[in-house]
Amino acid sequence: MAAAVDRRSFIKMFFTGLFSAIMGKFTKTSAAVAGSDIFLPRQIITGDSRSTRVIMWHSHYAHNSLMVNVRDKAGQVRSYAGGGGWFQDDGEAVYINKVFINNLQPASQYTYQIVQDGTTTPWYSLYTDDGEAMEALIFPDSQCSDGYETWRQVATEAFNRHPHINLFVNMGDLVDNGEAAYQWRQWFNAISSYMPSRLFVPVMGNHETYDLNWKCRLPHAFLNLFAVPDNHSTSFQRYYYSFDYGPVHFIVLNTQFEEIDPIRPGMMEEQLAWFRQEVAASAKPWQVVLMHKDIINYDNLGSEEPLADIDEVGKRFMPVFDELGIDVVFTAHQHTYRRHGHIYNFSPADHGPVYIDTGVAGNCRYSVPRTKRFDKVMLPQPESDNYLTIQFSNREFILKCYLPDGQLMDSFVLNNNK
Numbered sequence: 001m002a003a004a005v006d007r008r009s010f011i012k013m014f015f016t017g018l019f020s021a022i023m024g025k026f027t028k029t030s031a032a033v034a035g036s037d038i039f040l041p042r043q044i045i046t047g048d049s050r051s052t053r054v055i056m057w058h059s060h061y062a063h064n065s066l067m068v069n070v071r072d073k074a075g076q077v078r079s080y081a082g083g084g085g086w087f088q089d090d091g092e093a094v095y096i097n098k099v100f101i102n103n104l105q106p107a108s109q110y111t112y113q114i115v116q117d118g119t120t121t122p123w124y125s126l127y128t129d130d131g132e133a134m135e136a137l138i139f140p141d142s143q144c145s146d147g148y149e150t151w152r153q154v155a156t157e158a159f160n161r162h163p164h165i166n167l168f169v170n171m172g173d174l175v176d177n178g179e180a181a182y183q184w185r186q187w188f189n190a191i192s193s194y195m196p197s198r199l200f201v202p203v204m205g206n207h208e209t210y211d212l213n214w215k216c217r218l219p220h221a222f223l224n225l226f227a228v229p230d231n232h233s234t235s236f237q238r239y240y241y242s243f244d245y246g247p248v249h250f251i252v253l254n255t256q257f258e259e260i261d262p263i264r265p266g267m268m269e270e271q272l273a274w275f276r277q278e279v280a281a282s283a284k285p286w287q288v289v290l291m292h293k294d295i296i297n298y299d300n301l302g303s304e305e306p307l308a309d310i311d312e313v314g315k316r317f318m319p320v321f322d323e324l325g326i327d328v329v330f331t332a333h334q335h336t337y338r339r340h341g342h343i344y345n346f347s348p349a350d351h352g353p354v355y356i357d358t359g360v361a362g363n364c365r366y367s368v369p370r371t372k373r374f375d376k377v378m379l380p381q382p383e384s385d386n387y388l389t390i391q392f393s394n395r396e397f398i399l400k401c402y403l404p405d406g407q408l409m410d411s412f413v414l415n416n417n418k
């Protein structure tokens with residue numbers, strides 16, 4: 001919800017955080033590749049997953065040689081060189097290393113290993129996009145106050161139950177406090193055994209913009225941890241971006257204008273101009289938006305004011321989604337699963353974008369009322385954790401919403417008649 005943190009939650013988070021921060025020092029190396037200075041290897045989304053990929057990892061020391069070897073099914077190995085950068089935040093420092101891989105063949109199976117000054121990792125799986133179909137996991141807000149144990153459980157269940165996904169998305173508010181180094185460490189450690197072989201799509205949430213005093217700052221950690229595709233912005237690089245996978249053009253929008261504008265104004269105007277160009281330039285059959293904040297104002301449902309039940313994010317973005325013919329909009333932030341269905345011109349409709357508020361994948365749960373006008377489907381209250389699978393072919397989109405134990409809670413099919 002819009003209110004960042006109430007006092008009770010803050011006190012709870014403070015003591016949980018203090019404990020976790022101390023413990024964090026002892027578990028700091030838990031996600032290292034055995035016997036090496038290579039931490040948290042991960043695959044990050046690129047604009048074109050048919051032929052490119054970004055591999056990132058942490059190290060505690062600077063290294064002269066940062067390489068990734070990529071091996072195809074015939075056993076041919078090609079080496080790619082990369083670079084590293086010093087990153088310091090919350091009193092901790094680390095090197096963040098990155099290698100850009102290109103010239104891959106579409107619809108192909110590869111393995112890769114990191115080679116850092118002669119030290120190697122195991123070989124990890126890497127698959128390229130066939131440009132025709134795709135399946136992904138979507139995780140809602142994963143922010144936790146339990147050492148990220150809930151996030152570990154939800155993600156582990158989902159990864160194990162759906163081993164053949166092409167990528168996984170986190171819809172923002174990955175961590176509760178974007179400056180807290182121990183929280184990032186816990187978030188990564190919870191899924192560190194899965195990340196090397198699964199392609200990750202991060203979406204920025206408002207909690208990524210909070211400093212340790214719960215004031216807004218630029219999302220320094222998020223921007224450094226995930227080298228997402230270039231949006232050609234000089235002021236807001238990596239704040240928003242797009243990529244293709246299968247038959248879908250995904251546009252990852254940034255809803256944090258309230259948080260970021262007072263520090264660095266102009267993101268919304270720049271982003272909207274970019275967004276229009278992006279959609280116009282894409283020939284993909286599906287145009288799908290991923291953005292953190294939902295479009296319903298659940299705090300204002302009883303008001304008679306015009307558009308009282310649409311929040312500021314909705315008022316700014318929804319007319320543009322209508323105009324551009326966006327097919328599906330995934331949101332989060334409310335920590336509750338709601339399938340809003342088609343909404344056009346701010347009203348429930350049988351056409352226009354389908355809106356899905358994706359739920360919660362951490363232990364931070366809110367009580368959210370129902371809007372009968374827009375909430376076609378919601379989960380039983382109090383809210384449980386959940387995750388989604390999405391499948392796209394040229395003609396069909398299939399959404400499924402699951403509880404962590406695998407119980408199917410909602411499914412929805414949308415045909416593409418364009």
Ligand SMILES: [Fe+2]
Pocket residue numbers: 001141143172173205207333334335
């Ligand atoms: Fe959240």
Ligand SMILES: [Fe+2]
Pocket residue numbers: 001172173205206207292332333334
């Ligand atoms: Fe949020």
